[in-house]
Amino acid sequence: MLQPGLTDTELISKILQGEQSFFAQLVERYQNYVFTLVLRFTDSREDAEEISQDIFVKAYRSLADFRGESKFSTWLYTIVRTSCITFLRKKKLDITSIDNERTFLQLENRESGFTANSIEQKSRHAMVNEAIRLLSPDDAQLITLFYKGEQSLEEIGKVMGLEANTVKVKLHRARHRLKEKMEKYFSHEVREIQGD
Amino acid sequence: MKYVRYKEIEKNFFMDTPIQIEERLWDYIDGLSSPAERSAIEVLITENIEWQNKYKELLHVHQMMDAAELAAPSMRFTKNVMEEIARLHVAPATKTYINKNIIRTIGAFFLTMIAGFLVFCLGQFKWSGSGSSSSFLPRYDLNLDTKMKEFNWSKLFNSGYTNIFMLVLVILGLVMLDMYLQRRKQQHLEAQGNKEA
Numbered sequence: 001m002l003q004p005g006l007t008d009t010e011l012i013s014k015i016l017q018g019e020q021s022f023f024a025q026l027v028e029r030y031q032n033y034v035f036t037l038v039l040r041f042t043d044s045r046e047d048a049e050e051i052s053q054d055i056f057v058k059a060y061r062s063l064a065d066f067r068g069e070s071k072f073s074t075w076l077y078t079i080v081r082t083s084c085i086t087f088l089r090k091k092k093l094d095i096t097s098i099d100n101e102r103t104f105l106q107l108e109n110r111e112s113g114f115t116a117n118s119i120e121q122k123s124r125h126a127m128v129n130e131a132i133r134l135l136s137p138d139d140a141q142l143i144t145l146f147y148k149g150e151q152s153l154e155e156i157g158k159v160m161g162l163e164a165n166t167v168k169v170k171l172h173r174a175r176h177r178l179k180e181k182m183e184k185y186f187s188h189e190v191r192e193i194q195g196d
Numbered sequence: 197m198k199y200v201r202y203k204e205i206e207k208n209f210f211m212d213t214p215i216q217i218e219e220r221l222w223d224y225i226d227g228l229s230s231p232a233e234r235s236a237i238e239v240l241i242t243e244n245i246e247w248q249n250k251y252k253e254l255l256h257v258h259q260m261m262d263a264a265e266l267a268a269p270s271m272r273f274t275k276n277v278m279e280e281i282a283r284l285h286v287a288p289a290t291k292t293y294i295n296k297n298i299i300r301t302i303g304a305f306f307l308t309m310i311a312g313f314l315v316f317c318l319g320q321f322k323w324s325g326s327g328s329s330s331s332f333l334p335r336y337d338l339n340l341d342t343k344m345k346e347f348n349w350s351k352l353f354n355s356g357y358t359n360i361f362m363l364v365l366v367i368l369g370l371v372m373l374d375m376y377l378q379r380r381k382q383q384h385l386e387a388q389g390n391k392e393a
Contacts, residue, residue: 016286023281027274032266039267049269056277057284064289128264147261153228168228172219179257 008072015063026072027056033073033149034080040132040140041084055083074155077145081159084137127186134181139174146171217247221254298375305368312361319357 005025006014014022034055038048058079066075132140145151153164153171160167223229224237240247 020281021278024274024278027277031273032268035269035273036266045269048267049273052269053273053277053280057280060277060281061284061287062290063286065291125263125265128260129267132261132264143261147264148266168223172222175222175254175257175261176215176218178261179253182257 009068012063012066012068012072015060023056023060026059030073030076031056034076036148037077037080037141037144038084040144041088041137043133047087051083051087055079058083070155070158071151073149074151074159077149077151077159081141127182131178131182131186134185135174135177138170139177142167142171142174143178214250217250218254221247221251224251225254225258295375295379298372301368301372301375305365305372308361308364308368312357312364316355316357316361319355 006022008026008029011022011026015026031052035048035052038051038055039045042048042051055076059076062079066072132143135143142156145156146153153167156162157164157167162170220229220233220237224234229237237247241251242248
């Protein structure tokens with residue numbers, strides 16, 4: 001995920017000194033991470049791109065508040081989370097409990113989408129991503145943060161306001177649900193992979 | 197010897213439900229198990245077919261998640277962000293403009309309000325410490341509904357409690373106003389200094 005060159009802290013200190021162009025490097029470095037996390041909240045790529053852009057603008061504006069006590073990605077995730085929740089509120093979607101799985105209707109639509117597409121042609125990566133998208137936004141984000149955000153349980157707990165042990169239990173459950181989804185919707189592919 | 201050790205471990209993990217087995221294996225895969233647990237799980241993975249199969253299954257899921265790629269936004273994404281921020285500046289750090297004294301004064305203001313309200317409410321009870329041997333606690337009349345009807349509201353602003361309470365609030369209000377005006381004055385002077393420079 002990370003590219004060689006200046007570290008995040010070095011880039012941030014240059015930006016704070018007025019060298020705005022260095023922010024492009026930060027954007028390049030974290031755009032996929034932010035975009036993927038946002039996609040866990042919304043199905044629309046257009047919306048996800050708009051929110052992600054907004055997140056980077058907010059991050060730039062409040063960069064002076066980053067004290068370097070945590071990883072930049074951890075700090076960035078706090079903006080991702082609040083921005084996504086604000087977006088969902090604006091859209092008047094039901095976010096009373098983002099722990100709940102997405103609605104049955106959404107699942108049904110996705111299921112029909114899967115059968116229409118020839119899953120055989122999809123790569124393993126795409127299959128995992130599709131399975132993750134079937135999870136609740138919280139489960140999906142947790143898995144993304146753990147596997148792709150290079151975040152420890154303590155760091156995830158810090159941004160989510162949870163104990164590291166609670167995060168561990170939530171992660172276990174999220175992975176269990178992901179495994180169930182994969183077995184339910186991609187059993188053939190899973191068997192093929194396991195047979196490799 | 198190895199068999200004896202295996203039997204010992206199996207006995208300890210015998211009560212594990214499939215969910216618990218999964219949790220132990222996830223901890224093992226994530227490297228979160230203790231060294232003792234780790235070596236026990238290693239033995240179980242080698243010797244017990246159920247643990248072995250579950251381990252293989254979870255390891256596949258883990259590897260797939262590890263290898264999953266992140267989604268990428270459009271090619272113009274960075275350019276769009278840079279165009280957006282071109283007309284913006286980094287805002288000053290929150291701690292530079294949030295004065296802790298102001299926060300403390302606001303806190304004191306609300307605490308005084310709550311304390312004043314509590315003192316006033318408690319003052320409305322009829323404390324009748326009769327000194328009876330049956331109870332150490334003073335007796336009080338909790339029939340608030342009747343008390344509220346009986347209550348003479350015109351007396352409220354003439355009571356000592358209210359006067360003291362209002363006085364404290366006015367002082368705190370003036371302190372806050374003074375702090376605000378001082379800050380404005382300072383900012384104004386700084387702006388003038390910058391212009392002259």
